[in-house]
Amino acid sequence: MNIHEFQAKQLFAQFGIPVPIGREIKTLLAAEKWAAKLNAPVYVVKAQIHAGGRGKAGGVKLTKNGAEVPALAKELLGRTLVTHQTGPKGRKVRRLLIEEGAGIAKELYLSLLLDRDSGWPVFIASTEGGMEIEEVAAKSPEKVLKEPIDPAVGYQGYNGRNLAYGLGLPALEPTIMGPFITMLGNLYRLFMEKNASLIEINPLVITQDKKLMALDGKVSIDDNALFKHPDFQAMRDLHEEEPLEIEATNNNLNYVKLDGNIGCMVNGAGLAMATMDVIKLAGSEPANFLDVGGGATKETVAAGFRILLKDRNVKGIFINIFGGIVRCERIAHGVIESAKEVAIKIPVVVRLQGTNAEEGRKLLQESGLKIEAATDLWEAAQKIVALTGKKRKKVEATAS
Ligand code: GDP
Ligand code: MN
Numbered sequence: 455m456n457i458h459e460f461q462a463k464q465l466f467a468q469f470g471i472p473v474p475i476g477r478e479i480k481t482l483l484a485a486e487k488w489a490a491k492l493n494a495p496v497y498v499v500k501a502q503i504h505a506g507g508r509g510k511a512g513g514v515k516l517t518k519n520g521a522e523v524p525a526l527a528k529e530l531l532g533r534t535l536v537t538h539q540t541g542p543k544g545r546k547v548r549r550l551l552i553e554e555g556a557g558i559a560k561e562l563y564l565s566l567l568l569d570r571d572s573g574w575p576v577f578i579a580s581t582e583g584g585m586e587i588e589e590v591a592a593k594s595p596e597k598v599l600k601e602p603i604d605p606a607v608g609y610q611g612y613n614g615r616n617l618a619y620g621l622g623l624p625a626l627e628p629t630i631m632g633p634f635i636t637m638l639g640n641l642y643r644l645f646m647e648k649n650a651s652l653i654e655i656n657p658l659v660i661t662q663d664k665k666l667m668a669l670d671g672k673v674s675i676d677d678n679a680l681f682k683h684p685d686f687q688a689m690r691d692l693h694e695e696e697p698l699e700i701e702a703t704n705n706n707l708n709y710v711k712l713d714g715n716i717g718c719m720v721n722g723a724g725l726a727m728a729t730m731d732v733i734k735l736a737g738s739e740p741a742n743f744l745d746v747g748g749g750a751t752k753e754t755v756a757a758g759f760r761i762l763l764k765d766r767n768v769k770g771i772f773i774n775i776f777g778g779i780v781r782c783e784r785i786a787h788g789v790i791e792s793a794k795e796v797a798i799k800i801p802v803v804v805r806l807q808g809t810n811a812e813e814g815r816k817l818l819q820e821s822g823l824k825i826e827a828a829t830d831l832w833e834a835a836q837k838i839v840a841l842t843g844k845k846r847k848k849v850e851a852t853a854s
Contacts (some may be wrong), residue, residue: 455675457689458502460551462671466623469644471637472667476553477854478502482524483530488552489523496555499526503545504694506656506672507537513547516555523552548693556667560626561657563587564638566645568652569602575645577601577638579617583657596764606669611635626660633666649679698742698761705757707746714739715769716838717762721750721780729774732831737840741768750780755788756795761798770842772799772834777808786814790821801841802826805834 457465463473475492479485489497497520501513513535517525527550536544561583567575579599582590591598599620603612614635623631645653652674659669675686676768692700702709708723716733719724723745730740742761746754755773756781762768777786789804805828806814815827826841828834 455677455680455686455690456504456694457673457675457686458504458549458551458672459500460502460549461689462794463551463668463672465644465648465673466668466671466845470640471644472633472665473671474498474553474556474669476551479527479550479552480531482527483521485527485550485552486524489520492552492554493520494554496557497526498551498553498555499523499529500551500553501533501535502549502551503535503537503540503541503546503547504691505535505537505545507539507586508535511535511537511623513537526550545694545826549550555600556659556669557662558669559662559664560656560660561669562621562659563590563656564641564658565654565656566641566650567651567654572602574602574605575642576603577613577617577641579621581621583659603642608646609639609756614638624838629664629765630660630666637666640824648673648683649676651676678720689822698764701757701764702744702761705761707744707754707761709745709758709761710743712740713744715740715767716842717741717744717765717768717771718774718809719744719755719758719762719771720774721744721746721776722748725774725776729772729831729835732835733772733839736832736835738839738842741765746764748779749786750775750788752784752788752791755785756792759789759792760796763798768800770838771798772838773802773804773805774831774834775804775806775808777806777814780813781809782806782811783817784814786817789825790817790823793821793823793825798824801838803828803834803838805820805829805831806830 460478466473477488479488497517499515501508503525514594520540530547530550534544534546536806563580563583565577565578571773580597582597601617603609603613618631618634650673654672655668657669659667659668680686696711698711716738718740719727720729744758746758762771803826804818818825818827826837
């Protein structure tokens with residue numbers, strides 16, 4: 455789960471990581487009142503969306519005049535912001551963070567994330583703050599420093615010194631060494647206590663009055679640990695999530711929306727991946743990943759069907775079920791019942807294999823519904839692709 459910048463900064467503050475004074479704002483009136491109260495030399499008005507690249511997209515505004523804050527807030531609130539991370543549709547700005555601006559002497563990059571290869575948390579730091587770290591890594595990899603932390607002993611002072619010297623802090627600003635090393639310890643504590651998978655501060659700045667400050671903040675929490683942190687439930691912003699994915703989560707389904715036109719419903723993640731591959735091999739693109747689980751029931755199948763049919767890109771549905779724990783005739787019942795509930799105007803191919811597959815296929819054939827039953831995976835994939843028409847994206851044709 456991702457949270458907003460203002461929420462990340464609240465967490466930073468709780469863990470002793472310095473942040474600017476600021477407040478979440480949802481209305482123009484609140485913006486006006488807060489600006490008057492804040493009374494700062496510089497004001498920063500920032501769009502709160504779950505995407506980076508806001509600065510370049512015009513989502514971060516600065517002014518020295520508090521009276522201009524409401525006008526800046528008006529420009530951003532309700533506007534759709536398109537950044538390189540939002541995709542072309544962009545994100546609607548519903549909240550702002552209005553804070554005291556900092557005088558920047560130096561921008562650094564700092565993050566802490568889980569390195570999946572070693573299984574250890576690793577700090578990543580760079581003197582090239584404010585830039586995309588991927589870009590720095592591509593152009594000048596020597597400027598990206600890494601400091602892995604052995605979770606058995608936790609963060610140690612020498613880890614901090616390694617990074618501080620690596621960044622050249624003693625030459626840059628020697629008084630910042632101590633606060634920097636302390637700050638890394640606090641970040642590590644936050645990371646572990648809140649079960650984060652990523653904390654990114656870009657930029658982490660040294661201000662003109664020689665203080666460290668997190669000017670931006672991104673925190674991702676491991677979904678599997680959310681049950682331990684009821685406080686995060688309140689931080690969830692459903693506007694920032696794919697509506698179909700929310701519905702899937704509510705029905706205990708693993709669903710990821712993609713851009714193809716063949717909706718697929720499969721039991722088991724491995725089979726779901728194979729199904730997506732086979733759809734591609736047959737010349738089309740999957741509209742989603744959907745794993746209804748090894749113990750799929752009539753109800754989960756019905757919920758999956760509803761979700762697939764709500765996706766306007768879906769021009770055909772491919773249901774691929776292996777009856778190991780589940781029984782195929784139950785799945786067939788689920789398909790038939792939900793197909794009766796919603797008028798299906800698109801082709802559906804169902805491949806059933808395993809326990810009671812024959813019985814399931816018979817039910818489908820006798821249902822009177824326009825559902826094609828199949829036994830073989832390759833045959834089924836070719837069938838659904840033939841019924842929906844090949845729609846492979848023509849990359850060569852659009853490139854100019
Ligand atoms: P992002 O573009 O979505 O990553 O948003 P950021 O929070 O990183 O803001 C973009 C840029 O705005 C930063 O890299 C800074 O250069 C600038 N910025 C943000 N806050 C301040 C501030 O308080 N003072 C000054 N001078 N610049 C700021
Ligand atoms: Mn940033």
